[in-house]
Amino acid sequence: MFETLVPILFLIGYFVVMRYVLPKFGIRT
Structure with missing residues (x-):
């Protein structure tokens, strides 16, 4: 679960x- 949650965070x-x-x-994006 953490393997998927970390990249999202x-x-x-x-x-x-x-x-x-x-x-x-x-800088304005």
Whole structure:
């Protein structure tokens, strides 16, 4: 179960970081 759950949590965390961190650098996606 964890083998499937970890990648999903990783992707979610990645997108969250992209949405909150990139705008601070002036990058708008």
